[in-house]
Amino acid sequence: MKNNSFLLISVLAIxxxxxxxxWHCSRHARATKVEVLSQADQFxxxxxxxxxxxxxxxxxxxxxxxxxxxxxxxxxxxxACFISGxxxxxxxxxxxxxxxxxxxQALARKSTIVQxxxxxxxxxxxxxxxxxxxxxxxxxxxxxxxxxxxxxCF
Numbered sequence: 001m002k003n004n005s006f007l008l009i010s011v012l013a014i015x016x017x018x019x020x021x022x023w024h025c026s027r028h029a030r031a032t033k034v035e036v037l038s039q040a041d042q043f044x045x046x047x048x049x050x051x052x053x054x055x056x057x058x059x060x061x062x063x064x065x066x067x068x069x070x071x072x073x074x075x076x077x078x079x080a081c082f083i084s085g086x087x088x089x090x091x092x093x094x095x096x097x098x099x100x101x102x103x104x105q106a107l108a109r110k111s112t113i114v115q116x117x118x119x120x121x122x123x124x125x126x127x128x129x130x131x132x133x134x135x136x137x138x139x140x141x142x143x144x145x146x147x148x149x150x151x152x153c154f
Contacts, residue, residue: 021093021140023062025054025153026131054153055136062138063097066104068118079117079134081127093140 055073062080065071071078083090084105094101104118117137121130124141131137132149144152 020096021089021142022144022152023093023138023140023154024127024131024145024150025057026135026137027053027147027149027151028055054151055138057136057138057153059097059154063099065118065138066094066097066099070117073136076136077117079119079130079137081119081121081130081134081137081139083123083127083140084120085122087123089140089142 057071057073057078061071061073061078065078065080066082082104090105091101094104105120117134119130119134121127121139127139127141128145128147128150131139132147135149137150138153139150146152
């Protein structure tokens, strides 16, 4: 019985390490809704509550902003927060967009990317602070998190 329990705990621990990142978006700072041109590319998690509370972005927007291309959401520059280093959720987050974590990290180091609003952070607390500080912003966390400034959007 001890071996079975150990095996189950080991499998659950490994599965948790490889869990997919959860994309998070800024919550609206005001009551007006940010419009997105293409509803086909828009994503939100309806089960997380009123989708009007979270900014609307498309997958293409995410791909562009994490590639260093400026993106506008509701007339404002979209910011992207990025956990640098060998963080366990960065590689799967970038892979979900068809990007390499090393390429995004290199872009984040360049001073010209500051104009594209790609911000490096060191951990998930920094990610939450970054998303809250740089409205409208996107980022990723290891599990769904809802605060006054952010909530899951994908």
